[in-house]
Amino acid sequence: MDSFRRRVLAEGRLHWRDLPWRRTRDPYGVWVSEVMLQQTQVSRVDGRWQRWLARFPDPASLAAAETADVLSEWQGLGYNRRALALQRAASEICGRWGGRVPRDAADLVSLPGIGPATAAGIRAFAFDLPGVYLETNVRAVFLHEFFPDGEKVPDRVLVPLVEEACPEVGARGWYYALLDYGAHLKRTVPNPSRRSAAHGRQSAFEGSRRQKRAALVRLLLEAREVGAGGLALEDAVASLGEQEAAKGRPEPAAGLVEELLEELAAEGFCRRGDGMWSCR
Incomplete structure (x- = not known):
């Protein structure tokens, strides 16, 4: 595992992406970026994330906004339900934690629209806390490195490896390195994520x-x-x-x-x- 960590960190330095949401440790800003990036291209989120924060700079302003304004700001990012979930979660955060995004994993996943991966992302990128952050680019790296010939590899096999590999200190930098290495792999080799049991082609949007x-x-x-x-x-x-x-x-x-x-x-x-x- 040590040699794997060294390789990932080296590849992460080589393929580092200077993305705007990486310049903050504000839990709210990190959370918004994690939700926006779900099934959405990075290039589409850059610019929209900044505009969202200018309009709704914290959970209190998002919770107090007209739902129509929230939906209007979300247009073009897909899956309108995510915008509603963000606002509902912001309301709960204001009511339960005084407007401060919690850092406990159980508290995070109790909020609308936040699953284990999103919670782990918030914890890693805002609080530098270890956890199992298993999203598509991370999955690609583990499949490429540990299962080069595997097919339909289930997440239950990957989760223990992701958990073991994550350092107790430095989770933020570790997962950024994994994300950038994974993005590089998807551009240069047949997408390893397609060999995951979790991979599935999304049903056609047009006409649905x-x-x-x-x-x-x-x-x-x-x-x-x-x-x-x-x-x-x-x-x-x-x-x-x-x-x-x-x-x-x-x-x-x-x-x-x-x-x-x-x-x-x-x-x-x-x-x-x-x-x-x-x-x-």
Whole structure:
């Protein structure tokens, strides 16, 4: 394991990426970067992370914001649920810890949208605490180094290795090195992550229910921006139908659009009142 650590640290120095969220130890800023980077390209997050922090600089400001403003700021980063989870977690942090992001792993994973990997990332990058931070680039390194011929390697096999390799002191630098070495491997060799049992191709977004839900959220936000006060069902059906037709897809039935709006309302994205749908 010592030789593996030396190799990772050397590769990390060689392929170091000077990313803006690496210049802070603020737990809130680290947490936001971890959530934004989930299934999102680094280049897309650079710039958006800074803008988010300028608008919502701490958990208190995020918790107090209009949900529509939070969703508006999130547009383009994918998975709108993550924005809602961030705001809900910020509210809990303000209520339970006086606005300070906790450092205990159990406390972190008790918050909406924070799983073991995100908790480990916050602990490592904000508090320099050891833990099992197993994300795609880290997974790539361990598969490349320990299982060069392995196929469908399960995370349960990797977790003990990740835990053993992480130093008690210097977790922050260690995981940055792993991330940068993993990113380098993905550019230069067949992606080792594809040999993980956890690897799976994401279902197509275009034409999916998820794509239509995202489009409806954007339509609701646009209606708010122009002061329309909301969107009638027939207008939502017409606008979404136009978008779908422009892409060569069938226009959705009114029943489907209403069903999607009700789903969004149940999840906290919007509400219905006086025959109009509007963002919360």
